[in-house]
Amino acid sequence: MVVLPYGKILRIDLSRSDDTLSHSTYEPIHEEFAKKYLGGRGFGARILFDEVPAKTDPLSPENKLIIATGPLNGLLIPGAGKASFITKSPANGGWADSSIGGHFGTEMRYAGIDVIILEHAARKPSVLVIDDEKVKLIDGSKYWGKGSLETELELKKDLGHDFRIVTIGPAGEKFVTFSCITGDYGRNAGRCGVGAVMGSKNLKAIAIRGSKDIKVHDAKKVRALTEEIIAMFLKNPNLKVWQNYGTMTTVPWAQAAGCMSVRNFSTGIFEHADSIDEKSMREQVAIADRSCFGCPMSCGKFSESKKHGTRIEGPEYETTALLGANCGISSMDDIVHANYLCDELGIDTISAGNIVGFVMECFEKGIITKEEIDGIEANFGNSEAAFELIRKMALKEGVGELLSKGVRAVAAKWGKGSEKFAMQVKNLEWSGYESRGAPGMALSYGTADVGAHHNRAWVIAYEIAQGDKRYSPEGKAEKVIELQHIRPMFDQLGCCRLQWVELGLDLNYYPKFVNAVTGWDFTLADLLKSSERIYNLTRAFNVREGFGRKDDYVPERVLTEPLTEGPAKGHFVSREVYEKLLDHYYELRGWDKNGVPTLKKLEELGLADVAKKIGAE
Amino acid sequence: MIKADSKLCVGCRACELACSIENFSVHNPKKSRIRIEEQFPNPGRYVVHVCQQCMKPKCVAACPYGALTQEKTGRIVLIDDDDGKTCLKCEKKQCTLACPYGAAFYYKGTALVCTDCGACLKVCPRGVLTQVKRAVVSAVEVKE
Numbered sequence: 211m212v213v214l215p216y217g218k219i220l221r222i223d224l225s226r227s228d229d230t231l232s233h234s235t236y237e238p239i240h241e242e243f244a245k246k247y248l249g250g251r252g253f254g255a256r257i258l259f260d261e262v263p264a265k266t267d268p269l270s271p272e273n274k275l276i277i278a279t280g281p282l283n284g285l286l287i288p289g290a291g292k293a294s295f296i297t298k299s300p301a302n303g304g305w306a307d308s309s310i311g312g313h314f315g316t317e318m319r320y321a322g323i324d325v326i327i328l329e330h331a332a333r334k335p336s337v338l339v340i341d342d343e344k345v346k347l348i349d350g351s352k353y354w355g356k357g358s359l360e361t362e363l364e365l366k367k368d369l370g371h372d373f374r375i376v377t378i379g380p381a382g383e384k385f386v387t388f389s390c391i392t393g394d395y396g397r398n399a400g401r402c403g404v405g406a407v408m409g410s411k412n413l414k415a416i417a418i419r420g421s422k423d424i425k426v427h428d429a430k431k432v433r434a435l436t437e438e439i440i441a442m443f444l445k446n447p448n449l450k451v452w453q454n455y456g457t458m459t460t461v462p463w464a465q466a467a468g469c470m471s472v473r474n475f476s477t478g479i480f481e482h483a484d485s486i487d488e489k490s491m492r493e494q495v496a497i498a499d500r501s502c503f504g505c506p507m508s509c510g511k512f513s514e515s516k517k518h519g520t521r522i523e524g525p526e527y528e529t530t531a532l533l534g535a536n537c538g539i540s541s542m543d544d545i546v547h548a549n550y551l552c553d554e555l556g557i558d559t560i561s562a563g564n565i566v567g568f569v570m571e572c573f574e575k576g577i578i579t580k581e582e583i584d585g586i587e588a589n590f591g592n593s594e595a596a597f598e599l600i601r602k603m604a605l606k607e608g609v610g611e612l613l614s615k616g617v618r619a620v621a622a623k624w625g626k627g628s629e630k631f632a633m634q635v636k637n638l639e640w641s642g643y644e645s646r647g648a649p650g651m652a653l654s655y656g657t658a659d660v661g662a663h664h665n666r667a668w669v670i671a672y673e674i675a676q677g678d679k680r681y682s683p684e685g686k687a688e689k690v691i692e693l694q695h696i697r698p699m700f701d702q703l704g705c706c707r708l709q710w711v712e713l714g715l716d717l718n719y720y721p722k723f724v725n726a727v728t729g730w731d732f733t734l735a736d737l738l739k740s741s742e743r744i745y746n747l748t749r750a751f752n753v754r755e756g757f758g759r760k761d762d763y764v765p766e767r768v769l770t771e772p773l774t775e776g777p778a779k780g781h782f783v784s785r786e787v788y789e790k791l792l793d794h795y796y797e798l799r800g801w802d803k804n805g806v807p808t809l810k811k812l813e814e815l816g817l818a819d820v821a822k823k824i825g826a827e
Numbered sequence: 828m829i830k831a832d833s834k835l836c837v838g839c840r841a842c843e844l845a846c847s848i849e850n851f852s853v854h855n856p857k858k859s860r861i862r863i864e865e866q867f868p869n870p871g872r873y874v875v876h877v878c879q880q881c882m883k884p885k886c887v888a889a890c891p892y893g894a895l896t897q898e899k900t901g902r903i904v905l906i907d908d909d910d911g912k913t914c915l916k917c918e919k920k921q922c923t924l925a926c927p928y929g930a931a932f933y934y935k936g937t938a939l940v941c942t943d944c945g946a947c948l949k950v951c952p953r954g955v956l957t958q959v960k961r962a963v964v965s966a967v968e969v970k971e
Contacts (some may be wrong), residue, residue: 423853501839506952
């Protein structure tokens with residue numbers, strides 16, 4: 211039985227394109243499937259596990275790119291504007307997902323589509339156009355080679371301004387392992403190299419326009435709940451802070467806690483933090499606030515670099531921490547321009563800033579010479595050097611060919627001990643939190659299914675709030691697991707998590723919304739059980755690819771180098787502490803010593819078939 | 828009428844949804860009588876389009892079927908009567924072309940003009956929208 215408010219699964223074989231894509235199929239989403247996986251990342255996890263076999267080359271036509279949104283997306287619910295891009299990672303061959311805000315996922319829902327499965331590769335550079343039920347491939351050669359943002363603007367001119375568009379930049383075309391997918395002039399599915407997979411399918415852009423109704427079980431209830439939440443938010447003083455500064459208040463918070471990413475994570479304190487904080491952003495570069503679909507928080511800031519004459523949505527905290535402090539750059543204007551370059555060329559700002567910081571540390575330590583990096587004076591704080599390195603890695607020019615493979619590959623090539631401070635897990639570059647003073651955060655990074663990304667479990671906020679107990683491993687594995695189960699839920703439902711994280715929205719609203727739109731009788735525990743299922747399923751995907759405990763590492767720097775300044779001075783997460791945390795984490799999760807989910811756990815989650823496929827015992 | 832201060836708008840489009848829910852009981856921004864236009868990267872702003880209840884409404888004058896009329900309150904309404912005065916889906920969508928505010932819309936052949944119900948302003952998180960008597964706002968003031 212099909213259930214409201216789900217749309218359909220649109221499956222497209224790009225290789226058989228007769229331009230009209232008449233072979234595309236719409237598949238129904240059955241209630242049993244919906245109840246088990248909910249939507250978004252959940253649907254993507256099941257489909258990818260079933261349809262992309264082990265050892266598939268991520269950049270081969272056999273890999274699939276899945277775009278999935280959830281049952282709450284497109285509805286009058288705060289923050290319900292998220293969609294996930296799901297695929298096999300070109301960075302590490304494991305599970306990859308990256309979500310995008312803005313309005314793209316919402317437009318899918320208005321076209322009656324919850325999931326798009328892109329199979330094989332188009333024969334020539336193409337653009338996929340979905341206009342309600344009219345689906346076609348158009349020639350994309352005139353856009354090929356152009357920037358992400360430029361392509362979006364041109365396509366809007368060519369197709370109509372009411373299309374919602376996602377694009378890849380030159381980096382995605384060239385399979386850079388951290389290339390992103392961009393929409394709404396500066397919103398990104400930034401992580402895991404999803405842009406490279408789109409590039410491997412010869413797909414420059416996807417344009418979508420929908421005009422259909424989304425029907426729900428009880429529209430009045432949805433509206434009443436939302437009006438209640440908005441009234442509550444309007445009384446919350448933090449709402450104004452968020453509307454003004456977005457995620458940028460994290461800069462002074464991280465500085466005070468000594469957990470900012472500074473000079474390739476060599477310290478957690480940035481002496482120029484005042485120059486790149488939320489007030490500098492507001493006063494020096496921001497020209498407008500922007501919201502994702504249906505969100506009252508408008509954390510998006512649209513900014514201008516006056517020096518370089520460029521405009522982009524951002525910078526938010528991660529971009530500022532990585533392209534700013536992590537490269538020793540203290541000019542807000544330069545950070546905006548670096549952000550623009552990354553978005554236009556189509557690379558992730560987190561990975562880019564991480565890699566530039568790494569190059570700078572290697573250069574200053576004499577591990578590499580100027581000649582080895584195409585004559586660039588890569589000192590910390592040199593903005594021009596950062597711009598040049600960004601350009602080279604995105605276009606694979608000169609040293610950029612190596613940089614485009616990710617920081618793990620660069621360290622493997624340069625050696626001389628640089629592996630110790632190559633800040634990555636599973637070849638995904640570490641995001642903006644120095645974690646030597648936060649063992650839970652180290653565990654979160656180490657065990658994240660995609661690699662070193664903070665959004666699986668942002669446990670550091672909980673740890674810092676603990677005062678001196680932040681340094682203790684006690685209770686941290688439990689907290690990491692708790693958060694790793696809450697966070698997928700948002701991606702499954704097609705919602706943003708910030709309403710909960712930052713404005714304290716009670717999680718019990720989410721089952722209320724789910725029940726109002728579907729007519730089901732779900733509790734919060736039911737939703738969290740489903741996200742535990744997803745966390746085990748993506749783990750199983752990785753296990754099938756040969757991942758295990760050996761891949762749940764953290765960099766040597768975290769395990770051996772004490773912090774030299776700030777409140778966490780003298781702290782690091784010793785190897786012994788980390789390994790014990792990992793043991794405890796696996797045990798709590800019902801996984802074996804190698805991090806493989808047990809048969810018992812998978813059966814409990816209704817994944818017996820998955821257990822069989824990975825040989826779980 | 829709904830007065831909009833576009834400078835405050837952040838483009839979340841909650842108003843569009845509230846409108847479609849109030850008037851059609853569905854979630855569908857394409858059935859909304861208020862629309863947010865994005866102008867990025869230049870000049871880098873949002874513009875709200877909603878009926879301004881003009882003193883001499885051009886949409887009413889433009890309708891080839893006489894299907895639009897203005898009530899004494901200023902509200903524009905779509906007539907659907909037996910005399911044949913009804914929106915007959917003119918090809919050029921004359922009312923949408925005539926409206927100086929881009930605030931007359933079409934959904935699959937039916938004109939949509941603001942009913943002044945106020946559903947939109949209840950969900951606006953930025954206080955962009957207020958409901959006022961039309962005399963308060965002059966046409967010139969609203970047009971950006």
